[in-house]
Amino acid sequence: IAGITQAPTSQILAAGRRMTLRCTQDMRHNAMYWYRQDLGLGLRLIHYSNTAGTTGKGEVPDGYSVSRANTDDFPLTLASAVPSQTSVYFCASSLTGGNTGELFFGEGSRLTVL
Amino acid sequence: GQQLNQSPQSMFIQEGEDVSMNCTSSSIFNTWLWYKQDPGEGPVLLIALYKAGELTSNGRLTAQFGITRKDSFLNISASIPSDVGIYFCAGRIQGAQKLVFGQGTRLTINP
Numbered sequence: 271i272a273g274i275t276q277a278p279t280s281q282i283l284a285a286g287r288r289m290t291l292r293c294t295q296d297m298r299h300n301a302m303y304w305y306r307q308d309l310g311l312g313l314r315l316i317h318y319s320n321t322a323g324t325t326g327k328g329e330v331p332d333g334y335s336v337s338r339a340n341t342d343d344f345p346l347t348l349a350s351a352v353p354s355q356t357s358v359y360f361c362a363s364s365l366t367g368g369n370t371g372e373l374f375f376g377e378g379s380r381l382t383v384l
Numbered sequence: 385g386q387q388l389n390q391s392p393q394s395m396f397i398q399e400g401e402d403v404s405m406n407c408t409s410s411s412i413f414n415t416w417l418w419y420k421q422d423p424g425e426g427p428v429l430l431i432a433l434y435k436a437g438e439l440t441s442n443g444r445l446t447a448q449f450g451i452t453r454k455d456s457f458l459n460i461s462a463s464i465p466s467d468v469g470i471y472f473c474a475g476r477i478q479g480a481q482k483l484v485f486g487q488g489t490r491l492t493i494n495p
Binding site: 274305311312313314315328329360362372373374375376377378 | 388390393417424425426427428429432472474482483485486487488
């Protein structure tokens with residue numbers, strides 16, 4: 271089934287460790303996004319990429335980095351995890367960039383930083 | 385900061401009841417979207433609205449793009465157990481590319 275695959279599904283991590291959340295899509299969408307979901311705050315955009323080779327900062331980019339070497343993959347890296355980065359992370363994609371809506375989401379990666 | 389106010393935050397209803405939720409903002413939007421998130425899953429698009437006043441249905445779901453372009457509502461008629469989940473509004477502010485999300489409405493249905 272076509273769609274977005276995220277890995278890992280869940281992870282417990284010690285503070286200060288480096289972590290990369292993986293995201294792959296097979297829909298040949300141009301744009302990809304990373305959101306974090308926290309209780310009472312909805313979904314907040316971390317970073318986005320309108321097309322392969324380009325990235326941009328979202329609403330809450332600090333402590334996170336991304337890369338977009340090709341159309342299909344959009345990994346999110348926490349260089350040195352902190353407890354406030356405990357959250358559920360969703361990768362999403364859309365056919366066109368500009369964050370214009372109609373996003374397709376992965377199933378999420380639950381990250382706990384101790 | 386948060387630019388969308390979604391209400392109510394939670395709803396507890398009986399099966400068969402109709403449901404209504406809405407999102408409001410002080411900003412003007414040119415796109416409104418409604419998503420549903422099942423437990424342990426990512427959000428899934430239900431309805432997309434692109435014009436002020438637009439009224440769109442998807443089965444038992446109906447959503448409208450407010451005429452002022454600052455609000456949108458979602459109605460669910462004759463609720464069933466599988467309607468349980470978190471509903472999110474999302475919108476694109478006029479002149480901006482960023483999509484902003486509401487805080488979500490958690491729907492619980494008593495059989």
